[in-house]
Amino acid sequence: MVNKKGQFKIQQTAFMLLALALFFILIFVFWISIKTQGMKTTATSLEEEKAILAVESIAGLTEFSCGKQYCIDSDKLMILKSMKDYADFWPANSIKIRKVYPESNKEVECTLSNYPNCNSYTIKAGGESSVGTFVALCRQERINGNSRQVCDLGRIAIGYDVK
């Protein structure tokens, strides 16, 4: 009779401890999920901030610039597309420049065979979300024997990953 009572007490203590351990594990899992979510939100907002800052600055880089502020040289873009060394250099997950005016219904990626009769330049592909700004998209043309800089309205989009 005494032995059974002792065994029951041990079982009672063991179950209590098991319940307590499970309770702490649940709290820990809950805390981890909240913490991870918070970290993902912070990481995404920092990536977005970086993309916003990059979109402001990227048009000023020699690799893109036509020499004026917020002006991209599309001739340079055609060369840049073929230079694979630059693939991991940019502070962005994706860089895409699109001619928005004169408007065209269909997106046509620029290649050496269709340039300048195209409207999209993908320098780096990827990125789930993007931020962008409008820029002048200029190229050299020879018109009536004279060399001229011809400009369209473009939009540069910088992509970032949502964590």
Add this chain to the structure above:
Amino acid sequence: MDIMENLLNFLKNKKALEFNFVWMFALAIGALILFLAIFSAGKFIKSESYEAETLTAKQIVNIFETAETGIAEGVRMEALSLKDETKIIDYCSDYETFGNQKIGISSKILGKWQETGARIETSNKYIFSDDVEQGKKFYYFSKTFSMPFKVAELIFLSGKKYCFVNAPKEIYDEASFLMGNLVNCSDDTIKVCFNRPCEITVTGLCLRGCDSEYDYGTVSKDGKTMTYVDGLMYGAIFASYDIYECNVKRLGKRLGYQAELISKQASFISGKCETNLLDLSGIAVSGKKIKNSQDLLLIKDSADNADRANMAGECKLW
């Protein structure tokens, strides 16, 4: 009387002091729970601190993104103030295509330096600082580096105070405008002397065809000499020898690839516009293979020739 009797009975009763299995089990588990709680709290504080350090490093690198100023020349920036005494650790690597820099942060909390957070990497920033900058307030500014076209925006970061001795007026004025930490000389400032030996000595080497004799030259400190061109003078003043030489190699690589791109662009538009551009392949090769800062002077000669050719062309490429 009853109390005394009860106490005597209690002391005589050996069973009352029995340390049975239930007690042992409860104590062992209790100790385990206590240990796990203390261990988790320690880990929690450590991970929180690591996260905070990483976040600060990421924010600092993001702030430097604003240094890219388009076509503007030289940007004065505000001081970077942090809550706790902080170490900004600058790691530079010139390996791979463009090399990279990593920034790590460690803060002093309750008198103890915390573990450095994750290093935040950047490939397109050129940060000139000491290997470890320490303090609560840091000063930073940027300046464009051109050779002959804009290569990159250089970022200068320091937690120390500097004073310029015998500096030509144009350099003193520019430095006063750009640097928040340029002050009058005192015991706690680092002296930068121009053509006069002291802690940091700047020697101008440009004798002909230059705006100032300090257009290019050398900076000597800690027994080592660094060669500079253009805005790199501030880099040589602020940065450690290793960070400076590493960044010069990274800039050389960037210059090399830019020269290659512009060369190809000149061929690409040749039917539409005459560029009169001399071959940039010399700059491209020398840039990519730059060994140390002394090579800058050789590249500068080629860059000056290319700049003259570009100016004379129908179409200017920069």
